Amino acid sequence: MNRGLKVIVTVVVAVTASACASAPRNRPLPTERIETGPNSTTAVRKQFEGHWSLVSFKVSAEDGRQADIEATGDLTFDGFGVLDVRYKMSDEGLKRLASVGVNSPNPVVSTTGRVVIDTQQKRITYIGDDFEERALGFDPKLAAARANPFALERIRYYDLRADGTLTLSTRYESGKEAAVSLWKRN
Numbered sequence: 001m002n003r004g005l006k007v008i009v010t011v012v013v014a015v016t017a018s019a020c021a022s023a024p025r026n027r028p029l030p031t032e033r034i035e036t037g038p039n040s041t042t043a044v045r046k047q048f049e050g051h052w053s054l055v056s057f058k059v060s061a062e063d064g065r066q067a068d069i070e071a072t073g074d075l076t077f078d079g080f081g082v083l084d085v086r087y088k089m090s091d092e093g094l095k096r097l098a099s100v101g102v103n104s105p106n107p108v109v110s111t112t113g114r115v116v117i118d119t120q121q122k123r124i125t126y127i128g129d130d131f132e133e134r135a136l137g138f139d140p141k142l143a144a145a146r147a148n149p150f151a152l153e154r155i156r157y158y159d160l161r162a163d164g165t166l167t168l169s170t171r172y173e174s175g176k177e178a179a180v181s182l183w184k185r186n
Contacts, residue, residue: 039119040119041117041119044117044119044160045077045079045081045117047160048077048083048117048158048160048166049077049078049079050076050077050185050186051074051075051076051185051186052074052075052076052077052166052183052184052185052186053072053073053074053075053183053184053186054071054072054073054074054075054087054181054182054183055165055182055183055184056068056181056182057069057071057073057087057093057179057180057181057182058179058180058181059096059097059100059102059149059178059179059180060100060149060176060177060178060179060180061100061101061102062172062174062176062178063101064176065099065100065101066100067096067097067099067100068096069087069089069093069096069097070089070090070092070093070096071087071088071089071090071093072087072088073085073086073087073088073181073183074086075166075168075183080114081114081115081116082112082113082114082115083111083112083113083114083115083124083126084110084111084112085110085111085112085168085181086108086109086110087108087109087110087150087181088107088108089104089107089108089109090107091107093107094107102148102149104150109150111126111150111151111152113126113127113128113152114126114127115127115156121157122157122158122159123155123156123157123158124155124156124157124158124168125155125156126152126153128152149170149172149178149179150170150179154170154171154178155170155171156168156169156170157169157170157171164184164185165182165183165184166182166183166184166185167180167181167182167183168180168181168183169181
């Protein structure tokens with residue numbers, strides 16, 4: 001290769017390499033405004049974070065029968081959006097649960113998973129891999145699972161009270177309360 005051609009190739013390579021160098025972005029990335037304030041998702045998640053102990057637990061049948069359930073319980077919400085709720089019912093608690101037509105095969109009821117918090121409607125929804133599929137239409141398996149007042153598929157409603165307690169509840173499809181638990185922070 002002749003010397004003139006080598007110079008041209010060298011110049012072309014140098015210009016091309018310098019054109020590939022990164023430069024700072026002159027315009028900001030398009031983003032949404034981050035919600036702030038006491039009712040923002042971030043603020044509510046921070047209020048939920050930590051460990052809670054069960055104070056009281058009441059279950060209602062769809063026909064209106066109610067029972068106070070003797071139980072202990074722990075609730076944990078972490079910074080990654082995972083809600084873990086565990087109830088351990090006494091023998092008497094299991095009998096009272098059965099008296100309103102809700103049967104539990106064992107004394108421990110546990111629901112664990114990632115959740116989405118809707119601060120406008122004060123709702124907590126467990127999400128899974130097939131959440132979007134199930135949300136699109138009627139799913140008979142989902143409807144059957146919702147018959148259980150403790151099912152993951154049931155939406156939880158929350159009330160963070162000024163006294164520092166938390167009420168979680170589930171509802172039947174009719175809108176009647178299914179299970180209501182009161183928690184205090186540890």
